[in-house]
Amino acid sequence: MPGHRSLLGLRRPTGLLAGLLAGLLAGLLWCAPGARAAPLPAGATATGALTSASWGVVVTTATAPPHVPGPPVVVNGTLLGAQHFTVAATGTRRPASVVYRLTSGNGLVVSGALCAVPWTGMGTCPGGSTAVPFGSPVGGALVPPVGGARYLRVSALVAGAGTLAVEAAPPATPSPVVPRQE
Amino acid sequence: MSVTEHGTPEHPTTGHRCRGTRRGARQVAGIAATVAAGVALTSGGVYAALTAQAFNGTAQQVRTGTLLLTLSPTAGSAGFTSVVGDLAPGDVVNRYVQLQNTGTLPGQGLTLRLADSSPTLLTTSATKGLQVTVNECPVAWTVATGTCTTSAPGVPGTGVPVLAQTPAATLASTSVAPPSLSGPGLAPGATRYFQVSLTLPSATNDDVSVNGVAPTGSVQGLSAGLTWTFATTQRAATTTNS
Numbered sequence: 001m002p003g004h005r006s007l008l009g010l011r012r013p014t015g016l017l018a019g020l021l022a023g024l025l026a027g028l029l030w031c032a033p034g035a036r037a038a039p040l041p042a043g044a045t046a047t048g049a050l051t052s053a054s055w056g057v058v059v060t061t062a063t064a065p066p067h068v069p070g071p072p073v074v075v076n077g078t079l080l081g082a083q084h085f086t087v088a089a090t091g092t093r094r095p096a097s098v099v100y101r102l103t104s105g106n107g108l109v110v111s112g113a114l115c116a117v118p119w120t121g122m123g124t125c126p127g128g129s130t131a132v133p134f135g136s137p138v139g140g141a142l143v144p145p146v147g148g149a150r151y152l153r154v155s156a157l158v159a160g161a162g163t164l165a166v167e168a169a170p171p172a173t174p175s176p177v178v179p180r181q182e
Numbered sequence: 183m184s185v186t187e188h189g190t191p192e193h194p195t196t197g198h199r200c201r202g203t204r205r206g207a208r209q210v211a212g213i214a215a216t217v218a219a220g221v222a223l224t225s226g227g228v229y230a231a232l233t234a235q236a237f238n239g240t241a242q243q244v245r246t247g248t249l250l251l252t253l254s255p256t257a258g259s260a261g262f263t264s265v266v267g268d269l270a271p272g273d274v275v276n277r278y279v280q281l282q283n284t285g286t287l288p289g290q291g292l293t294l295r296l297a298d299s300s301p302t303l304l305t306t307s308a309t310k311g312l313q314v315t316v317n318e319c320p321v322a323w324t325v326a327t328g329t330c331t332t333s334a335p336g337v338p339g340t341g342v343p344v345l346a347q348t349p350a351a352t353l354a355s356t357s358v359a360p361p362s363l364s365g366p367g368l369a370p371g372a373t374r375y376f377q378v379s380l381t382l383p384s385a386t387n388d389d390v391s392v393n394g395v396a397p398t399g400s401v402q403g404l405s406a407g408l409t410w411t412f413a414t415t416q417r418a419a420t421t422t423n424s
Contacts, residue, residue, distance in 0.1 A: 040416035044253035046262035054403035058394035069394025173272030
């Protein structure tokens with residue numbers, strides 16, 4: 001029957017087309033990243049700032065702030081004279097210890113002394129001074145506090161030109177370690 | 183159009199008979215009818231067939247699950263949002279945070295990652311930079327003393343280590359998921375309590391400043407903007423039959 005043949009002839013392409021379309025749609029869905037069955041993720045964040053400490057001590061001829069870090073100061077050759085320097089902390093934490101390092105070409109250093117306030121014109125320290133052993137780690141009163149300064153008097157018998165610097169070790173950490181619970 | 187004696191239509195103006203035209207019209211009408219019948223037959227909705235439907239009277243409810251994490255400081259702790267200032271070599275700073283799953287789906291595979299908005303040696307050097315350690319307590323930490331006070335068996339006062347000391351540089355480059363951190367997962371409504379320790383190693387940061395000048399490569403005076411991210415994924419997908 002011609003009509004029946006015609007009917008089958010029309011329905012078969014329609015079914016094929018629908019199948020192709022369905023396959024294409026499924027492919028597109030699969031390729032779309034958001035359509036895959038990926039595990040649901042979740043996250044939580046928090047932000048905070050952190051700064052590390054600095055520790056430094058500078059010896060300078062400047063008597064007033066700012067005392068900026070820089071190269072060692074020059075110690076002039078003197079004969080039975082004294083020179084005065086300011087020793088200032090430049091870091092955010094107090095060093096555990098410092099070393100007063102004096103290098104002199106051909107000199108003989110007699111002594112060094114540290115005063116909490118500027119030395120007087122008479123060469124005295126109100127409240128008393130503390131002797132400074134050059135070249136050895138020292139702590140306590142010989143380390144200026146954060147933001148503070150001490151005043152150094154260097155007396156020499158004979159000294160050629162040299163340099164003076166302060167080496168600062170990292171801050172002390174309580175032992176045993178006591179964490180900051182925050 | 184007029185009609186002749188024989189009944190054949192005659193063209194109104196020419197007077198020619200239209201017998202052939204009439205026959206052609208019949209043929210066109212017949213073809214059109216056949217085509218219409220074919221289209222009607224081939225279109226799906228016109229089959230003369232009985233149909234039936236069945237449906238649930240009450241709509242089936244389908245709800246998707248949620249997986250939500252919240253990170254907050256443990257009571258008494260500043261958490262991550264306050265500044266850690268002046269960290270020196272050997273210092274240890276503990277922060278206490280709690281992670282809660284406020285969703286409805288269990289989470290699994292918990293990971294931790296750290297990002298620094300302004301990377302320096304603090305978060306790029308594995309040897310000189312920050313070191314991170316995480317301990318966990320089944321209950322909220324006692325912040326003032328940094329202890330884990332619980333009767334849970336096998337849990338010391340220092341808590342259970344979930345992340346051994348790890349360089350921040352490692353955490354900044356990849357998410358870490360040690361088994362003790364990721365394994366337990368996070369059930370809906372559950373909370374995990376962490377102690378996050380930060381330290382600067384002293385052995386590798388024994389920097390001596392000379393006349394106030396820090397040596398090259400020192401960690402002194404650096405800053406970091408740390409973003410801590412805990413992440414989890416949903417529990418394994420399931421198939422249920424009921």
